[in-house]
Each structure stands twice: as structure tokens, then as C-alpha cells.
Amino acid sequence: MKTNILILIFSCLFGAFLTFRTQSVAVKGKLMCGSEPAKGILVKLIDDDGFNVPDPDDNMGQTKTSNDGSFSLNGSTAELSSIEPELKIYHDCNDEHKPCLRRWLIRIPSRYISDGENPQQVMDLGTLNLEKNFIMKLLLFCVLPLLMARPETAKKTSGTQSISVKGVLRCGSKPAKGVLIKLIDEDFGQDTDDMLGRVHTDENGTFELKGHTTEFTAIDTSLSIYHDCNDGNTPCQRRWRFEIPSKYISTGETPKKTFDIGTWNLEAILPREKHDCDH
Ligand SMILES: *[C@@H]1O[C@H](CO)[C@@H](O)[C@H](O)[C@H]1NC(C)=O
Numbered sequence: 329m330k331t332n333i334l335i336l337i338f339s340c341l342f343g344a345f346l347t348f349r350t351q352s353v354a355v356k357g358k359l360m361c362g363s364e365p366a367k368g369i370l371v372k373l374i375d376d377d378g379f380n381v382p383d384p385d386d387n388m389g390q391t392k393t394s395n396d397g398s399f400s401l402n403g404s405t406a407e408l409s410s411i412e413p414e415l416k417i418y419h420d421c422n423d424e425h426k427p428c429l430r431r432w433l434i435r436i437p438s439r440y441i442s443d444g445e446n447p448q449q450v451m452d453l454g455t456l457n458l459e460k461n462f463i464m465k466l467l468l469f470c471v472l473p474l475l476m477a478r479p480e481t482a483k484k485t486s487g488t489q490s491i492s493v494k495g496v497l498r499c500g501s502k503p504a505k506g507v508l509i510k511l512i513d514e515d516f517g518q519d520t521d522d523m524l525g526r527v528h529t530d531e532n533g534t535f536e537l538k539g540h541t542t543e544f545t546a547i548d549t550s551l552s553i554y555h556d557c558n559d560g561n562t563p564c565q566r567r568w569r570f571e572i573p574s575k576y577i578s579t580g581e582t583p584k585k586t587f588d589i590g591t592w593n594l595e596a597i598l599p600r601e602k603h604d605c606d607h
């Protein structure tokens with residue numbers, strides 16, 4: 329009886345080893361902080377092993393962005409199942425003097441995973457402006473404990489406020505045309521969210537959107553992008569939502585600056601993205 333169980337365990341293990349597969353992935357992109365290239369930024373390629381406790385996340389490779397903000401990274405790892413590669417970007421852009429680094433997380437879609445050690449294709453993430461926040465406020469990555477919380481220096485604005493946003497969206501190597509983009513003032517309390525404007529990307533995937541509203545308090549704007557890129561047959565649209573840094577909010581009806589989100593490849597998978605049918 330005992331021997332049978334041992335044989336069973338061994339054959340399971342043996343079978344498992346047979347199915348370990350080396351898989352690889354390659355990513356490139358360019359990082360900006362506002363209009364300046366974000367140089368020397370740490371970018372890591374990780375295989376996210378989720379809650380598999382005995383198998384910690386594998387670091388598949390890491391690099392720092394060059395002087396023009398660009399990076400190119402590839403790596404491979406062996407796993408029983410399909411790997412779940414993601415990119416971690418550690419930076420201080422638009423961090424308002426908070427200690428530690430902000431961490432961005434972007435998951436690489438499975439179609440970019442190759443069998444073997446040499447990636448067959450490279451995912452181009454685009455040109456990303458790191459000023460933007462994903463709707464995920466506690467993404468501080470600390471090596472040291474938080475020293476002290478700085479007092480909030482939020483400036484109090486009220487009255488008519490305006491904002492202007494632009495960017496370019498791609499799906500893989502093609503322009504993402506006709507993608508719906510909304511500019512929203514997220515109100516808490518009784519007011520429902522105000523829509524400040526909406527637009528669709530043009531044939532080149534380009535958009536520019538302006539809006540204004542009148543509020544008693546400072547507006548808290550976000551950009552929602554509804555798209556079907558890398559969405560298979562899932563009904564409804566993938567929704568990406570970004571917070572817009574408050575420094576891009578102008579007083580009055582005419583925005584004084586434009587927030588350029590950069591050029592984004594919509595294939596990327598972002599934290600807390602949703603499927604949304606009602607928009
Ligand atoms: C992967 O990285 C190596 C070393 O950095 C490089 O020589 C190779 O060209 C890269 N492969 C791809 C597909 O980018």
C-alpha cells in the first residue's frame with residue numbers, strides 16, 4: 329500500500345517535470361515624465377506566480393531606461409503552466425515629494441509569450457507618460473519604511489476649472505481608431521460624476537479632449553478609455569481609467585496646458601481594469 333502511494337507520488341512528480349516549459353517574452357518602450365525623457369528608471373520583467381507560495385515571483389530580467397527614456401528587456405523562465413509576465417516600473421515622477429518610489433505594473437498579454445529561450449516577437453508598449461496615476465493610490469514601493477507622512481499640500485481650487493488631454497492609442501502595431509474616451513470629474517457625495525467631455529480616436533488613433541466644469545471644490549478628473557483591443561470574444565469593452573495629475577487643472581474655461589498621456593499600446597493589461605458595458 330505504502331509503496332503504491334510512493335509510486336503514485338513519484339509518477340506525479342515525474343509527470344510534472346516533463347511538463348516544465350521554458351517560455352520567454354520581450355518588451356520595449358519609452359518612458360517620459362511630462363515632456364522630459366525619464367532616464368535611469370528601473371524596469372523589471374517578472375513572472376507573476378500569484379499566490380503560489382512555494383514559488384516566488386521569478387525575476388526574468390531588469391534594466392534601466394537610457395538617456396532618452398527608452399528600454400528594451402527580455403527574459404525567460406521555466407514553469408509548469410503558462411507564465412504571467414508583467415513589467416514593474418519603479419519611479420518618482422509626479423510623486424509630490426512622497427518618500428519611496430511609485431510602482432507601475434503592466435501585464436504582458438499571452439500572445440507575446442514564446443516557447444523556448446528566444447522571444448519570437450517584441451511587445452512595444454509605446455511612449456508612456458509616468459505622471460499619470462492608475463486608479464490605485466497606494467502603489468508606493470519602499471525599501472525603507474516610510475519615514476514620515478508629509479502634510480498634504482493640496483491646493484484648494486474652486487469655481488470654473490478646465491482640463492485638456494491628448495494622446496495616441498495603438499492596438500499592437502495598428503492605430504486604435506474609433507476608441508471612446510471620456511473625461512470625468514469624479515465627485516464624491518451627492519453629485520453624480522460629471523462628464524466633462526467625450527471623443528473618439530481618429531484614424532491614426534489620436535485624440536485630444538477638453539472640458540470644463542464649475543465646482544465648489546477642486547475637481548478630481550480621470551480619463552476613461554473603452555476599447556476592444558486584445559479582448560477576444562468577451563462582450564462589452566475593456567475600461568482603462570487614469571487619474572489626471574492636479575497640476576494639469578486650470579482655472580477658468582480655457583485649459584492653459586495639455587496633459588499628454590503619450591502613445592499607449594492597448595494590448596497591455598493594467599491593474600484594476602474592468603469590463604464595462606454601460607458608457
Ligand atoms: C534579448 O536580450 C539579449 C541580451 O540583452 C539581446 O541580445 C537579444 O537581442 C534580445 N532579444 C530580443 C528578441 O529582443
Ligand SMILES: *[C@@H]1O[C@H](CO)[C@@H](O)[C@H](O)[C@H]1NC(C)=O
Pocket residue numbers: 530531532
Ligand atoms: C493621419 O495620419 C496621416 C499621415 O500622417 C495624415 O495624412 C492624416 O491627415 C492623419 N489623419 C488625421 C485625421 O489626422
